[in-house]
Amino acid sequence: MSGLGVVEMPSALPAACFLIPILAGFAVLAGGRLGFRWCQLVTMLASGAMALSALDMASQAWTGTILTTWGNELRVDALSALVVLIVSVVGVLASAYSIRYMEHAAAAEGPGPGTRAQRMPLFHALVLWFLGTMAWAAVTNNIIMLWAAVEATTLSSGLLVAFFWDRRALEAGYKYMMLLTVGITFALFGCVLVYAAAAATGGLTGHDALLISEVRGVAAAIPSGTALIAVSMLLIGFGTKAGLAPFHPWLPDAHAEAPTPVSVLLSGVMIKVALYALARTVSIFFPQIPAITVFAVGMGVFTMLLGVVLALVQEDLKRLLAYSSVSQMGYILAGVALGTYLGAYGGLFHLLNHALFKSLLFMCVGAVVYATGTRRIGELGGLAREMPVTSACFLVGALAIAGFPPFNGFMSKLTIYLALAQSGLWWAVAVAVFTSVLTMVALLRPAVRVFWAAPAAEVARAAPVREVPALMWGPMVVLAALCLLLGLAPELAYGLLHNAALLLGGAGG
């Protein structure tokens, strides 16, 4: 159980980090009549408390401590702590960002049940539940509950995607719910099969066969035919949720049509949680079926290339970012799926980095929408003068995602290239480097068009364009600073990533 010489310690933190936002969601609904301020206050307090508990857990995981709750039902090792940290840090920044953004959105009228203002308590409650269920997925050690938590993230975010309730939002919301639910039903079959196979080995008694940490111990006794079926089911199920090609078509619709703070959470966090679920379950079988790794690396390479090619032809800024998320998920998968220490380290580092710069980029585009009312590249231009902070932040995000030094994306991509080369997969290195060049074109070209090129002549705006309020650019500046900091000093995340990579990549590798 503690093969790496780690210390296990009972703690209430794993339970607190997901129960606080879930209970706070009910508090928001109960006090909905108290107005916007109540909803915003509770959301900020709950996501802040969640972030504090995540920081505490991360610092303990840094030293190799594993926190457990309710027996071994919840279990936070370095990998879980990393994911909870991403969920809560992006969560608290997105919550702060959403205050002014959603007030602005609520002032406009739109279709749907009640006015937008009347739906605001529901918005905040759903955001809190979304954060809570994502944290729950990261901390649970029970394979069926992992499935339940991942499905719960779909349920809590489905109505958020469709929040504006117009034709576009409804179409995106319907596709999102339908495709993800069908996909996730496959994952349920896979999870049940893992449990049944683990129970049938006879090495575990009753309830223990549900616990992922215990199943690892008996994985070698599971027949490889059964393991292969389970892995395929998990790959389809959690892969759909993670936006991996060819299961990605829901992603651009949902990530583009959701209100921007929700896009931040979907693209910045949720697809990572799904990839975490995939890595957590499939990695059980890495030692037994090495062929999985080659297949998954191939899938990752296909995803990164397809995503960026589709991103190149987008005219809508949010869709462009969404397709670029598909592409970046390919990098993460290619790294994590290698099954080596270096690959896992690079993949997880990129997972952390992508959460930072993709959240940043979505917030910047949200700021552009807030200020100008449009997100079509052709209708924008020359915004750098009026919006200096937003344009600088977007540039940082674009350079980071394209892998420019000294930003964080450079470090993690370099690690992934090295890991692929170390495993002898030179074709994958070539595609990954090529994709990185295309990513630069895909992101920097619209950045120049929107912020520095002369505006299209026929655009006449009703109101003068101004920089967004501090509550919106504040989170953006924080994220941009983190992108630079992790690029200059990547050792700041070393302890956490090192322990997490050991879990996925075997000892030393």
Add this chain to the structure above:
Amino acid sequence: MNALPISEELVRTLSMTVVITSVLTVELRRLKLSAVAYVAQALLIVALLVSYARVNHALYWWAGTALVTKAVLIPWFLFRYIRRTQEMEVPPLVGFGPSVIVAAVLMTGFFRLTHSQVDLLAPSALAQAEVFRTNLAVASTVFVLGLYSLLTRRDAVKLVIALCLLENGVHLSLVSLAPGLPETALFGIASEVVVTVFILLYVIEGVYREFGTTDTFRLRELQR
């Protein structure tokens, strides 16, 4: 492990009827009738669970959960939304005649395949023993019919019913694969399905108001 107290004849009859109700659910064009076929299937599943429960008493809980979620709550939502949207299904991609043939081929072919290859799917001795073996074959057949329906239908409400079939298949497979599953896990799975169906139908009603149809092929706003 001992399957003796179960009447194999009864289980086999119930199982075959479950498969037939799946085909009816897929093929009936009047959405209300399709939902009625779904209710019939739900009740049959409850009956199956009760008969298995004579071996494994925990399954009485499963039967109760299935009765409340599959035979009461989900049909209630379905009937409510069918009344508010349209009665007839938007014609599917495959015409009635060919569709029945495809469904029949899928049904017999897949049933035989899974029944003979159960040991690949089910690693435990219990699942490979009879009645549980048949049950697993039925479960995967229902799953495949649901998948077929999802791929060829274009009516949003019908797709939700197909999703329920898919889920019924997984649910039935649990009896063979994971009879020791704690009630809390089972309750979690069942209640999430109910919430999923509710939210999906809620969004579909919005789609119907805005687009004037539940034809998913007409949802093309985002491709421009």
